[in-house]
Amino acid sequence: MQVLVIGAGVIGLAVAHTAAQAGHEVTVAEMTGGIANGVSSRNSEVIHAGLYYPTESLRARHCVRGRRMLYAFCASHNVPHRKCGKLVVATNAAELAKVETIHAQAQINGVEGTEMIGGNAARAMEGELSCIGALWSPETGIIDSHSYMRALWGELEDRGGMIAFATPVERMSFKAPYWRVQFGGREPGTFDFNAVVNAAGLGAQALARRIESYPAEQVPRLVLGKGNYFGYAGKPVFSRLIYPTPVDGGLGVHVTLDMAGRMRFGPDVEWITEENYAVDPRRADGFYARIRGYWPGLPDNSLVPDYSGIRPKLRGPGEQADFLIAGPAEHGVPHLVNLFGIESPGLTASLSIAEDVVAKLA
Numbered sequence: 001m002q003v004l005v006i007g008a009g010v011i012g013l014a015v016a017h018t019a020a021q022a023g024h025e026v027t028v029a030e031m032t033g034g035i036a037n038g039v040s041s042r043n044s045e046v047i048h049a050g051l052y053y054p055t056e057s058l059r060a061r062h063c064v065r066g067r068r069m070l071y072a073f074c075a076s077h078n079v080p081h082r083k084c085g086k087l088v089v090a091t092n093a094a095e096l097a098k099v100e101t102i103h104a105q106a107q108i109n110g111v112e113g114t115e116m117i118g119g120n121a122a123r124a125m126e127g128e129l130s131c132i133g134a135l136w137s138p139e140t141g142i143i144d145s146h147s148y149m150r151a152l153w154g155e156l157e158d159r160g161g162m163i164a165f166a167t168p169v170e171r172m173s174f175k176a177p178y179w180r181v182q183f184g185g186r187e188p189g190t191f192d193f194n195a196v197v198n199a200a201g202l203g204a205q206a207l208a209r210r211i212e213s214y215p216a217e218q219v220p221r222l223v224l225g226k227g228n229y230f231g232y233a234g235k236p237v238f239s240r241l242i243y244p245t246p247v248d249g250g251l252g253v254h255v256t257l258d259m260a261g262r263m264r265f266g267p268d269v270e271w272i273t274e275e276n277y278a279v280d281p282r283r284a285d286g287f288y289a290r291i292r293g294y295w296p297g298l299p300d301n302s303l304v305p306d307y308s309g310i311r312p313k314l315r316g317p318g319e320q321a322d323f324l325i326a327g328p329a330e331h332g333v334p335h336l337v338n339l340f341g342i343e344s345p346g347l348t349a350s351l352s353i354a355e356d357v358v359a360k361l362a
């Protein structure tokens with residue numbers, strides 16, 4: 001089939017790579033001038049193990065499977081990554097009960113190697129840590145996500161696929177046997193494809209509304225969960241990822257590390273109604289309080305506003321979130337898959353989601 005993938009974020013690139021591998025002729029349309037200019041360049045770059053997500057949820061399934069696929073891809077394509085492991089820490093009895101629940105869920109989800117350890121064992125691993133117990137997850141890691149996305153792009157081109165940049169998809173309609181797709185940008189025009197994948201991230205709902213005869217009730221609402229990061233202006237003190245217990249809408253302000261070993265904190269959860277990426281320095285106050293819960297040694301004036309990202313959520317505060325992968329079986333429109341709500345752990349899950357999407361295209 002001639003397959004059009006809309007969006008060159010990590011999900012669109014993984015789908016394009018997988019579709020090309022399955023023998024399809026693949027074109028990616030991206031409205032900006034490069035790959036990874038959306039949600040995919042504004043995250044924690046963590047390879048999640050799959051600890052938290054509810055049984056049978058798409059996030060649980062695709063995170064665990066996607067993580068295994070991603071480590072294998074990194075190894076075979078020389079993508080820089082480090083399986084550094086992560087500690088989910090408890091600083092009081094109520095948090096310990098929460099961490100134990102996460103451990104039980106991790107076991108149901110089939111996550112390998114997790115174990116509960118005491119405060120002393122945790123401090124033996126990370127000397128600066130203050131906690132009464134922790135969940136140790138050895139399968140969690142970090143990745144240079146841009147190298148990963150470049151590798152997917154390279155694979156796509158090796159199989160004859162291509163990305164058209166500065167090419168927004170404006171609308172489309174299905175006239176059997178083709179999808180007629182109208183492009184804007186520098187060279188506007190209309191082209192036919194056998195199948196279409198909407199991997200437009202924060203733009204997925206807006207695009208779905210411009211698909212002729214697509215049922216309006218099948219377009220979910222979009223809820224924006226902004227996550228702010230603060231950099232640490234000092235020598236890193238942790239060599240593993242350190243997470244507190246999760247909060248509503250996110251995993252809690254945690255220690256993230258990049259491949260160069262630099263330490264930063266975030267993301268928090270700020271519910272917003274319009275896209276904006278400014279990091280308000282005043283939010284640092286809340287960060288100091290939360291981080292000192294597990295790292296009392298955090299010096300004053302050491303946090304500097306860094307970047308932010310926006311989670312394309314389908315649910316608001318207090319509601320359970322999941323991915324929505326809507327193919328013909330769900331919405332009744334042939335050869336079309338819409339991806340909605342691909343928030344965390346979308347990077348980790350990307351190769352597994354891609355396999356599902358390609359299977360739904362037939």
Ligand SMILES: Cc1cc2nc3c(=O)[nH]c(=O)nc-3n(C[C@H](O)[C@H](O)[C@H](O)COP(=O)(O)OP(=O)(O)OC[C@H]3O[C@@H](n4cnc5c(N)ncnc54)[C@H](O)[C@@H]3O)c2cc1C
Pocket residue numbers: 006007008009010011012013029030031032035036037038039040041042043044045046047048167168169170199200201202203204207226227267308309310311312342343344345346347348349
């Ligand atoms: C704060 C934060 C932290 C996160 N941390 C992690 C983490 O540590 N680990 C993890 O696994 N996941 C994490 N995630 C989740 C992960 O980043 C996302 O799931 C993933 O990047 C989503 O990729 P995407 O391709 O769907 O979206 P995007 O990267 O946004 O790509 C969509 C693309 O579509 C393009 N587009 C939109 N509309 C159109 C149109 N009409 N025509 C053409 N192109 C269009 C956009 O320009 C964009 O490039 C995090 C997310 C956030 C927000």
